[in-house]
Amino acid sequence: MNRVKVLFAASEAVPFVKTGGLADVVGALPFALNPQEFDVRVMLPCYTCLPPDYRAQMKDERYFYTYFNGRDRYVGIRSLVREGVTFYFLDNEEYFGGFGPYTDYTYDIEKFSFFCFSLLASLPGLDFKPDIIHCHDWHTGLIPAYLKNTYGGDPFYQSIRTVFTIHNLKFQGLCGREYLCRISGLPWTLFYEGSLCSGSGGNMMKGAIQYADKITTVSNSYAEEIKTPYYGESMDGLLQWRSADFTGIVNGIDTSSYDPETDPALSVHYGAGNVTKGKKAAKAALQKRLGLDPDPDALLIGMVSRLTEQKGLDLVLPLLDRLSQPPFQLAVLGSGEPFYQYCLADTAAGRPGRVSTYLGYNEDLARQIYAGSDAFLMPSRFEPCGLSQLIALRYGSLPIVRATGGLKDTVMSLDKFGEKATGFAFESYDAGGLHWVLDMAWHTFSQQPKLWTRMQVNAMKQDFSWQRSAELYQGIYRELYNR
Ligand code: ADP
Numbered sequence: 501m502n503r504v505k506v507l508f509a510a511s512e513a514v515p516f517v518k519t520g521g522l523a524d525v526v527g528a529l530p531f532a533l534n535p536q537e538f539d540v541r542v543m544l545p546c547y548t549c550l551p552p553d554y555r556a557q558m559k560d561e562r563y564f565y566t567y568f569n570g571r572d573r574y575v576g577i578r579s580l581v582r583e584g585v586t587f588y589f590l591d592n593e594e595y596f597g598g599f600g601p602y603t604d605y606t607y608d609i610e611k612f613s614f615f616c617f618s619l620l621a622s623l624p625g626l627d628f629k630p631d632i633i634h635c636h637d638w639h640t641g642l643i644p645a646y647l648k649n650t651y652g653g654d655p656f657y658q659s660i661r662t663v664f665t666i667h668n669l670k671f672q673g674l675c676g677r678e679y680l681c682r683i684s685g686l687p688w689t690l691f692y693e694g695s696l697c698s699g700s701g702g703n704m705m706k707g708a709i710q711y712a713d714k715i716t717t718v719s720n721s722y723a724e725e726i727k728t729p730y731y732g733e734s735m736d737g738l739l740q741w742r743s744a745d746f747t748g749i750v751n752g753i754d755t756s757s758y759d760p761e762t763d764p765a766l767s768v769h770y771g772a773g774n775v776t777k778g779k780k781a782a783k784a785a786l787q788k789r790l791g792l793d794p795d796p797d798a799l800l801i802g803m804v805s806r807l808t809e810q811k812g813l814d815l816v817l818p819l820l821d822r823l824s825q826p827p828f829q830l831a832v833l834g835s836g837e838p839f840y841q842y843c844l845a846d847t848a849a850g851r852p853g854r855v856s857t858y859l860g861y862n863e864d865l866a867r868q869i870y871a872g873s874d875a876f877l878m879p880s881r882f883e884p885c886g887l888s889q890l891i892a893l894r895y896g897s898l899p900i901v902r903a904t905g906g907l908k909d910t911v912m913s914l915d916k917f918g919e920k921a922t923g924f925a926f927e928s929y930d931a932g933g934l935h936w937v938l939d940m941a942w943h944t945f946s947q948q949p950k951l952w953t954r955m956q957v958n959a960m961k962q963d964f965s966w967q968r969s970a971e972l973y974q975g976i977y978r979e980l981y982n983r
């Protein structure tokens with residue numbers, strides 16, 4: 501049987517480069533798809549900041565020059581096979597140099613336009629012609645637009661179908677429309693009346709929503725929310741128009757990597773069967789590592805997050821005073837907007853035994869916080885899916901969340917689900933709601949320890965593996981392949 505060939509296009513994937521959940525998804529989903537039926541490969545930019553170990557393992561496939569934004573540009577294609585999946589890396593040191601995957605926003609528009617354009621240009625020279633290109637987020641938004649326009653007249657490209665997954669509608673690749681038109685080389689007519697412009701600006705993601713054969717986002721609730729003006733970031737009308745081809749598929753996590761029974765980042769291992777003892781030891785280890793008071797009775801709340809408005813920091817700040825006093829302890833790991841960083845660091849400096857703030861990215865500490873915290877705070881303003889709460893559930897740290905997007909779909913709040921609950925959720929985006937739900941968590945933790953343990957076991961037994969969601973993506977690929 502001919503396997504369906506699927507090429508993922510994305511700006512990040514674990515273990516190569518990660519700034520958020522996008523990398524977790526792109527690095528895990530290809531492994532969850534049935535290899536008997538699908539030949540799935542991934543193409544990423546070959547950032548010079550990729551770890552040298554991985555760069556050393558790459559094989560050169562080919563190189564060529566392509567005319568883009570005013571001159572000939574080098575395009576190298578390198579590859580690396582990881583556990584049976586081929587990862588391609590599109591090389592151009594001028595565009596993909598620098599300390600991280602993203603640089604300045606305007607320059608990112610140009611470099612990811614280049615990525616989209618040259619990814620397509622590279623296909624005829626590879627021994628892998630995709631039936632479907634699965635594009636992720638705005639960085640790859642021009643691929644469907646190029647396929648239907650610039651490359652549309654070439655028979656090689658005509659049978660290629662596209663899926664576009666929205667991981668975060670907030671970021672659309674917005675810029676001046678003359679600018680996007682000039683650098684992308686796409687016809688001016690697309691910028692004049694619709695497909696690639698919103699208002700008077702150029703918009704890379706809009707092109708994908710317009711031209712992709714299928715559109716998905718990463719939870720059912722977010723799929724519904726973004727068809728409304730409040731969450732729709734000006735794309736609600738277009739998404740409604742495309743609703744026959746638009747679905748929500750909730751993310752999974754890599755349950756073999758995120759496993760408290762085997763996680764090498766932990767000094768104490770535990771499972772649902774010995775959660776009380778295991779979490780107690782993990783909590784003591786975390787308090788020690790972070791210099792928090794060794795207080796077994798505190799409700800230790802963890803946060804591992806980008807420190808941005810999206811993640812509900814505006815609700816956390818007014819409650820910082822409360823969270824930094826008994827019975828609470830707070831352990832924050834994150835980086836992001838300077839104002840939030842300053843407030844969190846300042847609180848930690850004033851209350852070292854109760855609050856710890858680690859500014860930066862640290863994979864091991866993240867895992868120790870998931871394991872050592874009693875509860876996990878994620879009161880997002882909006883949340884397309886959220887992986888952090890899924891990892892927290894798996895490590896028996898009960899999520900305290902705002903009921904929005906993927907948080908609504910994956911956390912079962914005590915007030916609604918009783919004995920079956922896995923966490924605590926509030927509805928309206930205000931500090932009063934968060935205050936209320938913190939009270940509920942504290943009351944349960946301190947007064948109903950049996951119920952708390954039961955919720956931990958419920959949480960740890962949830963199935964957030966990729967299995968079910970992979971099946972849904974396969975359904976979409978099959979439908980497009982047979983079209
Ligand atoms: P988003 O992609 O919006 O940032 P998600 O919840 O989908 O949010 O995914 C965040 C991922 O990034 C999780 O795997 C989380 O553990 C990880 N993460 C976020 N911030 C940090 C950090 N400072 N250090 C280590 N891991 C982090």
Ligand code: GLC
Binds near residue numbers: 886
């Ligand atoms: C985005 C979203 C997050 C989601 C992740 C992976 O970064 O903010 O909610 O989990 O993508 O899909």
